[in-house]
Amino acid sequence: MSSGQTHRDPYALDDRLVRRLVEGRFPQWAGLPVRRHPSGGTVNAMYRLGEDMVVRLPLVRGGVADVVTEREWLPRLSPLLPTAVPEVLGEGAPAEGYPWPWSVYRWLPGEIPEAGGLTDPVSLARDLAGFVTAMRSVTLPDALPDAPAAYRGGPLATLDASTRAALDELRGLPEEDVDCDALTEVWQDALHAPAWDGPPRWLHADLMPGNLLVTGGRLSGVIDFGCMGVGDPACDLFPAWNLLPSGAREVFRQALGVDAATWRRGRGRTLSQALIALPYHRGTNPAMAGNARHVIRAVLEERS
Numbered sequence: 094m095s096s097g098q099t100h101r102d103p104y105a106l107d108d109r110l111v112r113r114l115v116e117g118r119f120p121q122w123a124g125l126p127v128r129r130h131p132s133g134g135t136v137n138a139m140y141r142l143g144e145d146m147v148v149r150l151p152l153v154r155g156g157v158a159d160v161v162t163e164r165e166w167l168p169r170l171s172p173l174l175p176t177a178v179p180e181v182l183g184e185g186a187p188a189e190g191y192p193w194p195w196s197v198y199r200w201l202p203g204e205i206p207e208a209g210g211l212t213d214p215v216s217l218a219r220d221l222a223g224f225v226t227a228m229r230s231v232t233l234p235d236a237l238p239d240a241p242a243a244y245r246g247g248p249l250a251t252l253d254a255s256t257r258a259a260l261d262e263l264r265g266l267p268e269e270d271v272d273c274d275a276l277t278e279v280w281q282d283a284l285h286a287p288a289w290d291g292p293p294r295w296l297h298a299d300l301m302p303g304n305l306l307v308t309g310g311r312l313s314g315v316i317d318f319g320c321m322g323v324g325d326p327a328c329d330l331f332p333a334w335n336l337l338p339s340g341a342r343e344v345f346r347q348a349l350g351v352d353a354a355t356w357r358r359g360r361g362r363t364l365s366q367a368l369i370a371l372p373y374h375r376g377t378n379p380a381m382a383g384n385a386r387h388v389i390r391a392v393l394e395e396r397s
Contacts, residue, residue, distance in 0.1 A: 246324015
């Protein structure tokens with residue numbers, strides 16, 4: 094989950110502890126090499142297990158819900174999606190002093206895309222639109238009433254206080270050189286956009302670059318479904334501003350058939366996430382802070 098929220102200090106994980114957890118729960122995998130996989134995530138840690146698996150463990154208590162959500166819903170959703178998604182191979186339990194559930198997944202190959210460094214942005218835009226369309230089209234017999242609410246699927250107004258607080262904080266950081274007045278106008282425009290009045294749609298709800306995998310410039314996988322659920326479809330427009338250049342952004346919009354109100358809400362949600370993330374992560378997480386700056390530039394360029 095990449096919320097930009099303040100978290101408690103992360104749990105002190107290391108290779109030896111993860112190895113003991115795996116050996117105690119899954120003796121068939123004992124002896125496989127364990128090594129930390131670098132990630133910009135703030136809620137979960139990943140450790141490669143051999144060559145074909147990865148262990149994902151919460152770093153903070155808030156990540157426990159991600160584990161439970163993925164275990165319950167990914168097996169139901171994955172057959173309906175056009176892109177590879179995480180496959181749970183084993184369900185770990187608290188042990189060795191580690192307090193939370195954890196999971197073992199099949200390893201998905203691919204590279205994390207980088208805004209400004211895409212090799213085929215138009216094709217990637219179409220791939221992303223195909224994934225978002227498939228998520229929105231999900232129907233599960235007798236399951237929708239029990240579907241979780243997406244982490245970012247509620248009314249945009251619930252983000253107003255935290256977004257304005259972030260804008261105020263950024264005003265006190267002149268070295269960031271952010272046009273907070275212009276960004277406030279974009280945020281207010283999003284708040285004034287008509288609310289979603291259709292049925293809740295299935296969402297990934299955290300389509301940050303770090304949760305996407307590309308191979309040969311094309312989308313090959315989507316990971317970290319801890320925020321998924323149903324809600325306002327504007328929540329899955331994040332890549333339009335956090336990854337795609339302007340031309341591919343329009344391809345993405347046209348492929349999804351996004352109306353003006355949904356586009357305005359989506360831009361506001363993406364901006365809100367970036368505004369909250371930048372002051373919090375600027376000194377500790379260069380990837381998150383850098384992407385937040387990219388979003389701010391993209392939003393202002395689109396506005397001009």
